Amino acid sequence: MSLFWIVIRRLAEIEERMATSKKVITREEWEKRLNDVKIRKEDMNKLVMNFLVTEGYVEAAEKFRMESGTEPDIDLATISDRMAVKKAVQCGNVEDAIEKVNDLNPEILDTNPQLFFHLQQQRLIELIRNGKIEEALEFAQEELAPRGEENQTFLEELERTVSLLAFEDVSNCPLGELLDISQRLKTASEVNAAILTSQSHEKDPKLPSLLKMLIWAQNQLDEKAAYPRINNLSNATLEDPTV
Structure with missing residues (x-):
């Protein structure tokens, strides 16, 4: 067998071991980790207000200001x-x-x-x-x-x-x-x-940027682990990991 095919075979073996050695994170463990991350409601409200203001939903922004007490910038x-x-x-x-x-x-x-x-x-x-x-x-x-x-x-x-x-x-x-x-x-x-x-305001809302960061982070994590993934961003449902 030539040296070329020996190298190809070794690389294939390494790739196979890496694929099978992915860490599997159960839904219970994943949800526990998510619950350990504390996010203030005030910060979430600011994200919503930022989106409403940037996209121009003035009536919705006014109602949200009255209901949540979040002041637009x-x-x-x-x-x-x-x-x-x-x-x-x-x-x-x-x-x-x-x-x-x-x-x-x-x-x-x-x-x-x-x-x-x-x-x-x-x-x-x-x-x-x-x-x-x-x-x-x-x-x-x-x-x-x-x-x-x-x-x-x-x-x-x-x-x-x-x-x-x-x-x-x-x-x-x-x-x-x-x-x-x-x-x-x-x-x-x-x-x-x-x-x-x-008006010294951001031209793009922050919320879509955060969703793009979520997609990027999941793609990076896919290479190292099997975990409950969010595939449908509209409902943010966690799907069981596939090995």
Whole structure:
């Protein structure tokens, strides 16, 4: 037998031993360990409030504040203003959204050229969507082309958007995703994040990040042990370990 196959065989034996030597943690032992971890209710309430505030559920945040006594770290009134901007973009009313952003804080767009370009790009997309071809060409030339000359990335995005005009049926063209609702949502999300940052608030809620950390930790632990795993994050049910 050649040295190569001897090495392969040894590696296979080692891998097999490692697979069979995984530590098995019973549900009883696992639940005991979980119960030993003390988590304050106040911290859980803050996580919930952080999610409600960041995602813009102002009514739910207000009810949760009254029921739990958890105070949000920003004025809840500003959430309504932020959500009005987000809704305007999602509905295609970009000019209205820009006005509302400037009413909130003019520096948001003054200091974020990429965000302003993407809002103007969305305006162009809405003109094309509504069949206003001449107005779209004029807007692209006067408002977006000068910015494209200063930034190669902006120029590429502009060229891609203007290419929509080359198709009679823009909804079924190769660039049709620009007209999809997901494009509006993407722009709205970018605006939402910028407003949150201007208010010294985290742009992403903490709760989804913690769930991602849970998934990562379980994947790491899978290599070393068999344990009651959480496979369904929606109900967080512990499933018996499989050996």
